[in-house]
Structures are given as C-alpha cells and as structure tokens.
Amino acid sequence: MTGIQSLEARAALGSIFAAASYILGSGRWIHRSPQKSFDRAVNLAFIASRLGLYILVYFILHLGVRGDIPGFYVEPARAALQGALPYIGYSTSYAPLHAPLDACLLLLWNSPLVIILFSIIAECFVLPVWLRVSRLFLSEETVRIAAVLYLASALSVQFVTIDGQDNAVLEVLLGFSLLLLARYRALLSGAVLAAGAVVIKFLPLLFAPAFFIVAARRFRWQALVDGEPVITAAVNWLMGEDNLEPAWNFGGRGERFEVEITGDPTVSLTFKGLQPETIAEGLKRNPGVVATANHCVNAIPDVCAAEPGIKTYLDLPLFAGRPAATLAGR
Numbered sequence: 001m002t003g004i005q006s007l008e009a010r011a012a013l014g015s016i017f018a019a020a021s022y023i024l025g026s027g028r029w030i031h032r033s034p035q036k037s038f039d040r041a042v043n044l045a046f047i048a049s050r051l052g053l054y055i056l057v058y059f060i061l062h063l064g065v066r067g068d069i070p071g072f073y074v075e076p077a078r079a080a081l082q083g084a085l086p087y088i089g090y091s092t093s094y095a096p097l098h099a100p101l102d103a104c105l106l107l108l109w110n111s112p113l114v115i116i117l118f119s120i121i122a123e124c125f126v127l128p129v130w131l132r133v134s135r136l137f138l139s140e141e142t143v144r145i146a147a148v149l150y151l152a153s154a155l156s157v158q159f160v161t162i163d164g165q166d167n168a169v170l171e172v173l174l175g176f177s178l179l180l181l182a183r184y185r186a187l188l189s190g191a192v193l194a195a196g197a198v199v200i201k202f203l204p205l206l207f208a209p210a211f212f213i214v215a216a217r218r219f220r221w222q223a224l225v226d227g228e229p230v231i232t233a234a235v236n237w238l239m240g241e242d243n244l245e246p247a248w249n250f251g252g253r254g255e256r257f258e259v260e261i262t263g264d265p266t267v268s269l270t271f272k273g274l275q276p277e278t279i280a281e282g283l284k285r286n287p288g289v290v291a292t293a294n295h296c297v298n299a300i301p302d303v304c305a306a307e308p309g310i311k312t313y314l315d316l317p318l319f320a321g322r323p324a325a326t327l328a329g330r
Helices: 003-025 035-060 069-081 098-108 113-123 126-134 140-151 154-162 167-182 186-199 208-212 279-284 287-305
Strands: 216-225 228-238 257-261 267-271
Touching: 035 113, 035 126, 035 140, 035 154, 069 098, 069 113, 098 113, 113 154, 113 167, 126 140, 126 167, 154 167, 167 186
Parallel strands: none
Antiparallel strands: 216 228, 257 267
C-alpha cells in the first residue's frame, strides 16, 4: 500500500467511525439500560471491534506495519535484547524502560505485531477504569455518552489499533492513579503515575500538577540544629480567598513576603511588589517570575566559570545581583 493509498484508507476509516460516533452518541438506548448492562455491552463492543479490526488489517488484508513501530519501537527493542543501554547504546525519545518492555514482548512473539497487540490489550482496560473514575465526577448521562464516543473514536482506532502507539498504557495508569487518589492513597497514586513516565514516556509528568490542584495549601520547611529549628521557611498558596473552610486570607496588607530574624535585636521586613495586582496583569508580566529568572541570569557567569561536571549550591558562590552595564562604570 502506497502512502497515498494509506492516507485514503485512514480518511475512509476515520469517516466511518466519525459517523458511527454520531449515531451511537445520539441514540437514546444508551440511557435506558441498567448500569451493569451498559458497561458490559460497551466493553464487549470495544474488545470485539479492536481485535476484529486488528485481525482484518494484519491477517486478512496482510497490510504492513507502519508508523512509529518499525523505527521507534522495534529497533530500540532489538538493541535492548543485545544488552545496549537506553540513551547510550541506542537513541530513543521514550522512557528508559520502554525498549526493554518491547524487547520482552518480542521474546514472546518475534514480530512487530506483538507490540500492536499489547497496545490493544492495554486499551481494553481503558473503558473499565475510566468508567469508574468518571463516575466520581460526572453525571451518569455524561459518562455514558463519553464511553460511546470513545468506543467509536477514529483517533483510538488509527493510533492504537492500527499504529500500535502505547499511549493507552498511560491512560490506564492515569485512571488507576486517580482512583487511588480518590481513596486517599496518595503515595501509591504517585507511584502508579510515575510508572508511566519510567516505562512508556515522560508524558504523565504533564498531569502531575493536576494532583496538587486544591483550594489552598500551606508549606513549611525547617533547618534544624541539634533538633531545634533555626530557620523556617513557610508559604501559603491560595486559589482565591472564597469558600475556604476555615477561612484563609492575606489580611489588610495583601499578598507579600515576610522575613523575621529573631536575635538581638529582632528585626522584621516585608516585601511587596512581587505578586501581580490582578490575574490579567500577571499573565502579561509577573514580577515574581521575573525575580526568579533574575536569579538564573545572575548565575550564568559563575556557572560558565566553573569546572566541567555537576555542581550544586555548595560548589558555587552565592549569586548576587549586578548593576546594569550602563551603571557599572559610575
């Protein structure tokens, strides 16, 4: 099959599944069946459609494997079978254990088709997991429509069933991570999310901030000497001051940084101006972000002057601000 023929076939397949998604999504039947019956039906339909299409494409039509599988999956996997290390013995843009995982699959069946089959099997767990996750946040009607649309998704068919991309593994792991988080298993939730970044690709790291989206958080770090705190750094992060129980607010002085040194004499200092007055102003230019960038910029001369190797704050001098070039000679 030529590149043009492949493109035409994909366009036709996408049109068919797009039409199917509209027909299935607008039908009333999806809202009438009991929950268990609906879940069973949509999952069985998903498994049958994906495996059936897999058999049709690769065992009846005998089409060749295309996309990322030959170059970005199989070749690194074969290198891993020879004992090569990721990023050293072979080039890959995926996670460090991605090629070893594919290598194990090739040991079971020495064919690129095993990698596609693995992705399909992984995707068969997407709907069972995400049906449970979505029911924690969405109405039953919305959940069922979303499930049917995913069943008839042209993107799912083309990228997973035909191309064999293993993003479905990340979908499953992310779903499990959210379920664990809902059950207050934060540590295990983070471990499951991190597994995707180690085994498949670094994409799950993009979802990590979502696990920390809450109304407000208070952080505190302490440096101890003989078990006694001598330095305390604390910060309060709020997503607004409304609807917090108990109430949190910044007081009459607004957002600020406070520094207090206890001694003889004890002194305190308040910094203002590092927080934008409004969200709109902060999107244009955030003073706090500028101040953070200044620290990085001021570090450039000392970093460039350092010997090759990994350096930490203990190896480099303190980074201080420097006068503007126009003022340096005055």
